[in-house]
Amino acid sequence: MQSARNYTTTAYLFLAPALILMGIFTFWPVGYNTWLAFHDYAIADGSATWNSFAHFKYIYNEALFHHALKNSLLYLLVVPCIQLAALVMAKLVNNRLPGMTFFRATYYIPVITAISVAGVAWAFVYKYDGMLNGFLGWAGHALGLLASPQAHIDWLGDPGIAIYAVMGFTFWKGLGYYMVLYLAGLQAIPAEVEEAAILDGANVWERFWRITVPMVKPTILLCTLLSTIGAMKAFQEVIVLSRGQADTYTALYYVYDQAFRNYNFGRAAAAGLVVTFFCMLLAIVQFRFFGEKR
Amino acid sequence: MASVSLRNIRKNYTRDVTVIRDVSLDIDDGEFIVFVGPSGCGKSTMLRMIAGLEDITGGELYIGETLANDIHASKRGIAMVFQSYALYPHMSCAENMGFALKLAGTPKAEIDSRVQRAAEILEITHLLERKPKALSGGQRQRVAIGRAIVRNPKVFLFDEPLSNLDAALRLNMRVELSKLHQELQTTMIYVTHDQVEAMTLADRIVVFHAGLIQQVGSPLDLYENPSNLFVAGFLGSPKMNLLAGVMLECGDGLASLSLQQGMIVSARCNASHLRVHDKVTMGIRPEHIRLVSADTAGALAAQVDLIEHLGDVVLAYIEIPGIHEVLCMKLPGSAPALAYGDRIHIAFPPEHVLLFDHEGNALPRLPA
Amino acid sequence: MPSRKHVHAMLHTGAHYTSLILFALFTTFPFIWALSSGLSGDASHMYLFPDGFWPHEATLDWFARVFREMPFTTYLKNSTILAFFTIAGVVAVSVLAGYPLARMKFPGRGLVFVAIIATMMLPSEVGIVPNFITLKHFGDAAAALQGTLGLGPDWNLREWIGLNSYFGAIVPNVAGAFGIFLMKQAFEQIPQDLIDAARVDGANEMQILWKVMVPVTGPSIAALAIFTLVSAWNDYLWPSLVMNSKEKMPLAVGVFNDLTGPFATSDNILMAAIVLTVIPVLVFFAFTQRYFISGMDGAVK
Numbered sequence: 001m002q003s004a005r006n007y008t009t010t011a012y013l014f015l016a017p018a019l020i021l022m023g024i025f026t027f028w029p030v031g032y033n034t035w036l037a038f039h040d041y042a043i044a045d046g047s048a049t050w051n052s053f054a055h056f057k058y059i060y061n062e063a064l065f066h067h068a069l070k071n072s073l074l075y076l077l078v079v080p081c082i083q084l085a086a087l088v089m090a091k092l093v094n095n096r097l098p099g100m101t102f103f104r105a106t107y108y109i110p111v112i113t114a115i116s117v118a119g120v121a122w123a124f125v126y127k128y129d130g131m132l133n134g135f136l137g138w139a140g141h142a143l144g145l146l147a148s149p150q151a152h153i154d155w156l157g158d159p160g161i162a163i164y165a166v167m168g169f170t171f172w173k174g175l176g177y178y179m180v181l182y183l184a185g186l187q188a189i190p191a192e193v194e195e196a197a198i199l200d201g202a203n204v205w206e207r208f209w210r211i212t213v214p215m216v217k218p219t220i221l222l223c224t225l226l227s228t229i230g231a232m233k234a235f236q237e238v239i240v241l242s243r244g245q246a247d248t249y250t251a252l253y254y255v256y257d258q259a260f261r262n263y264n265f266g267r268a269a270a271a272g273l274v275v276t277f278f279c280m281l282l283a284i285v286q287f288r289f290f291g292e293k294r
Numbered sequence: 295m296a297s298v299s300l301r302n303i304r305k306n307y308t309r310d311v312t313v314i315r316d317v318s319l320d321i322d323d324g325e326f327i328v329f330v331g332p333s334g335c336g337k338s339t340m341l342r343m344i345a346g347l348e349d350i351t352g353g354e355l356y357i358g359e360t361l362a363n364d365i366h367a368s369k370r371g372i373a374m375v376f377q378s379y380a381l382y383p384h385m386s387c388a389e390n391m392g393f394a395l396k397l398a399g400t401p402k403a404e405i406d407s408r409v410q411r412a413a414e415i416l417e418i419t420h421l422l423e424r425k426p427k428a429l430s431g432g433q434r435q436r437v438a439i440g441r442a443i444v445r446n447p448k449v450f451l452f453d454e455p456l457s458n459l460d461a462a463l464r465l466n467m468r469v470e471l472s473k474l475h476q477e478l479q480t481t482m483i484y485v486t487h488d489q490v491e492a493m494t495l496a497d498r499i500v501v502f503h504a505g506l507i508q509q510v511g512s513p514l515d516l517y518e519n520p521s522n523l524f525v526a527g528f529l530g531s532p533k534m535n536l537l538a539g540v541m542l543e544c545g546d547g548l549a550s551l552s553l554q555q556g557m558i559v560s561a562r563c564n565a566s567h568l569r570v571h572d573k574v575t576m577g578i579r580p581e582h583i584r585l586v587s588a589d590t591a592g593a594l595a596a597q598v599d600l601i602e603h604l605g606d607v608v609l610a611y612i613e614i615p616g617i618h619e620v621l622c623m624k625l626p627g628s629a630p631a632l633a634y635g636d637r638i639h640i641a642f643p644p645e646h647v648l649l650f651d652h653e654g655n656a657l658p659r660l661p662a
Numbered sequence: 663m664p665s666r667k668h669v670h671a672m673l674h675t676g677a678h679y680t681s682l683i684l685f686a687l688f689t690t691f692p693f694i695w696a697l698s699s700g701l702s703g704d705a706s707h708m709y710l711f712p713d714g715f716w717p718h719e720a721t722l723d724w725f726a727r728v729f730r731e732m733p734f735t736t737y738l739k740n741s742t743i744l745a746f747f748t749i750a751g752v753v754a755v756s757v758l759a760g761y762p763l764a765r766m767k768f769p770g771r772g773l774v775f776v777a778i779i780a781t782m783m784l785p786s787e788v789g790i791v792p793n794f795i796t797l798k799h800f801g802d803a804a805a806a807l808q809g810t811l812g813l814g815p816d817w818n819l820r821e822w823i824g825l826n827s828y829f830g831a832i833v834p835n836v837a838g839a840f841g842i843f844l845m846k847q848a849f850e851q852i853p854q855d856l857i858d859a860a861r862v863d864g865a866n867e868m869q870i871l872w873k874v875m876v877p878v879t880g881p882s883i884a885a886l887a888i889f890t891l892v893s894a895w896n897d898y899l900w901p902s903l904v905m906n907s908k909e910k911m912p913l914a915v916g917v918f919n920d921l922t923g924p925f926a927t928s929d930n931i932l933m934a935a936i937v938l939t940v941i942p943v944l945v946f947f948a949f950t951q952r953y954f955i956s957g958m959d960g961a962v963k
Contacts, residue, residue, distance in 0.1 A: 008769060010867050011762035015774060018759035021837035026781050029792035036791065046798070092682050097675075099682075105951045106686045109693070112947050114896035116918035117939045120932065121692040123922075127709075131695060135711040176689065233785050236899055240918065252787050259791045260903060272788040283783045347858050368864030380855035384877035393873075394863035441859075 033276075036269035043263050055270035065271060068249040071163050072275075075231045075250060078167045082174055082227055083220065089175065090182035091212060104183070108176040115173065119240025122169045126155035126241070162246035166237050173237075174230065178223050185219030186212070225286040232279050251275045296358035296371065296448040296481060297323045298344065303353035305339055305505075313339045315505040317353075321483065326475050329485045330492040331502035331528070338453060340502070341485045345374050345451050357449060368394070370449075373442035377454040379434045381426040381441075388413075388422040391441045412443040415477070432463045439474070452484040456491065468494055489529050493517070501525050523654035526577050532609065532622045534577045534648075541565060541572045548644060549657070551576060555616035557594055561647035563657040574657075575650040580609070582646035583623040585630075586639050593639040596621070598632050612638065691715075693940060700724050700934030708929060724934035732935060736909060737916040738942075741895055744831055744912050748894040749887050751836035756886060759837075760845025761871050765857065775846075782839045787899075789834070794903060797823075797830045826910060831901045835894065841886050848882035849875060885953045895943060913939050 012019075037055055039048040059065040089107055093100050110118060125131045133151040140146030155165040189212070197211050213220070235252035242248040244257060252275055259268035298321040305314035313336045321327050329337035342348040344355060346367030355362045362370050373394075381390050389396075391412060392405040413419045416436045426434055435455060442450055452471075456464045472495060475482055486492055492499050493513045501508040501516065501524070509521045520526035526534050539551040542558065549565035551574055552558055559576060568574070586593050594614055602609040608625045610632055623640065625632075632638070649657040695715055699708050703719035728734055762768065763775050801824015808819040823829045852875060860874045876883065895914070902915045911919070917939050921932045 007766070007867075011766045011768040011771070014758045014762045014766075014867075014871075017755045018778070018837045018842060019774070021755065021833065022778065022781065024796065025793055025834040025837070026784070026786075026789060027777075028796070029789035030784065032792040032795070033788055041795075043795075043798075046795075046802075088681075089685055092678065092685070097678070099679075101951070103682050103686055105947065107689050108951070109944065109947070110689050112892050112896065112943050113693075113940050114898055114914035114918075114943075116898040116902075116914045117921075117936055118692065120918060120921045121696055121936050124929065124933070125692060125695075129709055131709055131711065131714060134709045134714065138711040172689065229783075229785070233787055235787070239899070252785070255787070256790075259794075265791055265795070268791055272785075272791065276785055276788050279785045280783065342858075345858075345862060347861060366864075367862045372862070374859070374862045376855040376859060378853055378855045380853065380859035382856065382860075382874055382878070384880075393860075393865075397864045397869065441863075445863075 033269045033272055036266055037273050038270075039266050041265040043265060048266075051266070055267045056274075058267060059271050059274070064249060065251075065254055067247060068251045068254040069274075071247070071249060072232055072234070072251040072278075074163060075167060075170075075234050076228060078170050078174075078231050079224060079227045082171050082178060083223055085171070086175055086178035086223070087182050087213070087216070087220070088208075089179045090186055091208065093179075094183055094186045104180075107179050110173045111176040115236050116240050118173060119169065119237065122172070123156070123241055126165050128152075128154050128157065130155075156242050156248075157246050159247035162242055162248045166234075166241050166248055169237050169241060170231070170234055174227065178227065181223050181226075182216060182219055185216040189215045221286070225283070228282055228286065229279055232275070232282060251278075297321055297356075298449055298481060298483070299354075299356040300340075300344075301354040301356070303340070303343065303355065304351045305336070305343060305348065306351045313505055314343070314351075317505075317507055319500060319507065319510065321481060324479045324481055326472075326482045326484065326495060326497045327500060328492040328496035328498075329483065329500050329502055330487065330489055331508075333487055335502040336505040337485045337487075337500075337502040341451055341453055341483060344449070344483065345372055346370050368397075371447055372449045372451055373445045373447035374451040374453065375435075375438050375442050375455045377457050379426070379438040379458070381434055381437055383426055386423050386425055387418065387429070387437045387440075390426065390437060391422075391444045393441070394445050408444050408446070409440075412440045415443060415474070416440050431459050432467065435459065435467060439471075443478070448481065450478075450480055450482040452482065454486055455484075456486070457488075464491075471495060489531065493529070499529075501528060503528075519656070519659065520648070521656050523575060523577075523650045523656075526648065526650070526656070530579060532580050532624070534579050535583070535619075535621045536575050536577045537617065537619055537621075539574055539576055541568050541570050541574055544568045544570060544572075547660075549649060551649070553614075553617060555614075557614070557617075558592070559642050559647060560592070560644040561649050561657075562644045562660045563647070563649045564660055565649060565657050568651060568657075573652045575654075576642075577648040577650065578642050578646055580622045580624040582643060583621065584641045584643060585623075585625065586641045588639045590639065590641060592641050594641065596638055596640050598634055598636040598638060601632055601634065603627070608632070612640065614640075693937070696933040696936045696940075699930055700937045702930060708933075724928075724930045725938065727931050728935045728938055731931065732920050733908060733916065734935070734938065737911060737913040740828075740905075740910055740916070741912040741914070743828055744897075744901065745891050745894040747828065747832050748835055749890045751832065752838065752841045752890045753883060753887055755837050756841030756845040757871070757876060757883065759842045760849050761867075761875060763842070764846045764849035765852075765875075766867070778839050778842055782843075790900065790903065793834050794825075797825050797827075797904065800824045800830070801827075825904055826906050827904075828910065830904045831910075831912075834900065835897070841890070844882060844886050845879070848879040852878055881953075888950050888953045891946070892943065 036048070038050060038052060040051050041048045093104050093107070127133075132155060133153060136151035136153070137146060140151060153161065156162050193215065194207060194211060197207050202210065233252055235250050235256055238244055238248050238250055238253040239256065244253055249257070251271070255268045255272045255275065258264045258271060300317050300319045303314055303317045304312070306312050317340060329340060331337045339348060343350050344357075346362070346365065350363050357370055357372070381387075382393065385393065388406075388409050391409045395405045395408065409422070410419070413422055416439060418433065418436050418440060421429060421433055421437065426437065429437065435458075438455070455471075456467050459467060468491060471484075484491075484495060496513055498510060499513055499516050500510050503524050509516055509525045511519075516525060517529055520529065523536070527536065537553055539553045539559070541549070542552050543550045544565040546564065546566055548560050549563050550558055550560045553576075561576065588595075596612040596614045598610055599613050599620060600611040602611075604627070606627045608627055608629055610623045610625060611620050612623060613620055648659070651657065698715055698717045701717035701720050701722070701724075702708065703721040703723065707713040707718050759778075763771065763778075801820040804819035804823050808817055813819070821827050856874060856878070857870060860870045865873065895912075897912075898914045898918065901912050902918075905911045905915060908916065917935055921935060
């Protein structure tokens with residue numbers, strides 16, 4: 001046998017690239033971010049001066065940051081919608097009927113397109129004279145609700161609506177991802193269970209709520225955890241769709257905005273720390289939930 | 295070719311978990327030795343320690359004259375055949391067989407010729423270019439054995455190599471392994487939980503239980519003179535019948551004991567170190583129970599519970615009234631027909647009755 | 663006459679496929695619309711429903727103009743470079759790290775594994791600011807080295823490893839918990855006997871990894887490569903921050919900037935550009951989609 005020390009050295013040599021890179025680009029930022037949060041940082045010459053809790057005090061009192069936090073919490077509304085729709089979708093494609101591969105692939109397309117490019121397409125959809133208004137006008141006119149075939153909703157400009165429009169984009173983009181996770185969960189359920197329920201006389205609706213949902217509960221928990229954290233961290237959608245206009249700041253968009261438009265890296269770090277704290281809190285709560293299940 | 299010596303081998307996984315307690319054994323050069331025992335008895339761990347896949351906690355392992363404890367697995371001159379075949383799925387059979395030589399830097403021409411020779415011995419020449427996926431279980435096992443032969447090892451190690459094969463194939467491979475051993479005359483150490491494999495293949499059997507060697511000996515010796523209750527119960531199918539009793543006579547001559555309900559049985563064993571009323575266990579193999587007429591001396595009344603016709607033999611499961619143990623007796627297939635519920639009489643010939651003291655150790659048998 | 667049961671089954675299947683198609687329309691309509699707008703010579707129907715969903719006066723002019731008015735091929739080249747090196751890095755790092763975590767016993771293994779998995783819970787976006795600064799330092803260090811070595815200004819080492827470098831766009835994405843976890847799972851699936859056999863055959867740890875484990879886990883490595891390709895190809899935020907010269911921008915950044923910037927001359931050309939950006943991914947996806955489904959499978963179980 002090799003000597004134990006030699007063996008351990010080999011193991012750590014294998015791990016070295018991962019540990020070094022993660023050390024620099026994953027672990028170091030956590031510490032550095034915390035340090036930055038208590039300093040004024042000048043990007044030009046890299047100088048930093050200690051300013052105690054000034055950044056935290058500032059964002060504590062700033063209305064924009066409050067709005068951003070509120071919007072991030074509001075964003076959690078997208079979680080139940082996306083979970084239910086993705087589960088229904090997975091259920092629809094989980095069979096051996098012809099064409100299922102095509103539908104599965106189709107549902108996954110939004111996931112594999114760049115968020116920036118998909119965002120531009122959706123900006124056209126949401127435009128004041130865009131496709132969504134065109135569609136609503138057509139539908140309203142056809143149903144006799146509207147006089148002219150043109151609806152007039154400013155999807156990305158109206159502060160009461162814009163954040164929901166951005167959430168709609170998130171919903172569209174994430175649906176396929178969770179569909180695939182649910183599909184994997186559903187495929188683990190033996191077909192006999194569903195067949196037994198049919199013999200017992202359960203209809204489609206009853207089977208969905210009483211058989212499918214309870215049996216994919218572990219997957220539901222996993223997906224909820226993932227999409228909750230995802231929703232808390234949403235901000236690229238904001239960058240590509242609304243640039244924070246019309247009351248669409250989210251918490252991380254605020255961080256991004258402070259860092260790369262205001263170049264106030266210290267304040268960005270402080271806000272980022274607050275967001276991290278919220279994310280960890282959510283993760284811990286849901287992990288406890290998980291821990292009991294396993 | 296080499297002998298293998300184990301000197302006081304111990305294996306602990308953690309301080310409290312001991313798998314091998316204290317094993318010493320000398321395996322002769324060219325011997326076919328089988329480690330047998332129930333799962334978890336330590337036999338596989340012992341084999342993996344000889345192979346160099348597990349550290350040896352204490353004791354010394356010699357392969358040939360060399361202390362091998364700290365030699366790397368590939369340098370010990372051993373080759374191993376695994377239960378799951380462990381063929382590399384991405385290599386052809388020839389590449390599988392030549393992998394070790396290639397790693398050792400053997401010239402390609404020599405690898406080819408050695409692979410070819412091994413393939414001829416095993417009659418798998420036509421499979422050499424195929425991938426393992428395209429082979430049947432039996433063919434894969436041959437390739438795995440071929441991989442071992444190619445290395446020209448001093449010792450072959452087999453870890454339950456036939457367990458994944460179906461019954462007919464297993465029988466076939468068993469015969470082939472015996473032939474292979476005769477041809478190569480190399481030391482082989484073979485681990486199995488199947489006592490039939492052990493009985494048929496081994497020059498000597500080593501019975502393991504709870505991390506200790508229970509007995510070492512030739513198959514017949516172990517079958518006829520098990521040294522303790524564990525070995526007696528483990529070897530033989532159907533199992534040896536075991537009944538509890540107390541000693542009545544412990545002299546130098548014929549010993550006798552009393553079963554429950556006062557039935558008396560004699561045994562040709564030396565019970566001189568026991569005393570009257572000591573608890574003992576008697577054992578008798580199914581084929582040694584005699585069917586007798588009611589007036590024979592020592593006849594015991596019994597009732598038939600179940601009959602199994604196996605063609606060449608008949609297995610009768612019988613119960614002696616008052617003793618809640620089902621006994622199994624093996625009768626020739628041509629024996630008089632028995633049926634469920636039949637009342638019969640049986641006898642235990644004293645020369646075939648074994649006695650075990652309260653610790654389970656066998657009493658020495660008296661010469662006939 | 664079809665039986666009642668038969669009619670019922672047909673209705674059921676009909677409703678099933680109707681729902682499937684409605685969902686499919688929802689997930690794809692922006693692309694269908696973009697395609698038909700990009701093909702339309704007459705732009706006046708673009709925002710009308712349902713007219714916008716088929717081309718009017720079909721033409722390929724807009725697509726041709728995308729190539730003329732945008733450095734589309736440069737972006738394409740940059741995306742390819744970024745994706746290729748990200749994949750190579752991720753696969754190498756994940757395979758190397760996954761093996762000892764799955765198959766070797768050494769002190770500190772549990773701690774290392776927990777540390778790596780814990781990063782999955784950190785919001786990675788928070789690392790953006792520090793990483794930006796780290797890369798700036800890298801660039802400064804490279805520039806200082808250039809000065810020390812007395813190399814001419816043409817070398818511009820700053821943009822080899824600092825901001826506005828391919829290296830900077832790639833390197834923070836190379837070591838990730840997802841890849842390491844995926845490979846660890848894959849290595850754990852391999853029977854112990856196979857590794858033992860290789861060890862008896864005389865392979866050292868590197869040879870076991872390279873000659874036995876890597877070939878055997880081919881499908882998992884392929885899945886990892888594909889996932890990495892898609893995420894690298896689509897990554898917008900980080901390259902948009904690191905890359906500030908147009909010559910180095912990948913598609914997701916360059917096209918977005920051009921679409922939303924002053925170059926945006928007509929909506930139809932934008933739609934054509936969107937279609938052109940999405941097509942490579944779609945073609946790739948069409949060939950590899952089974953890996954997405956099965957790769958995820960492993961992640962759930």
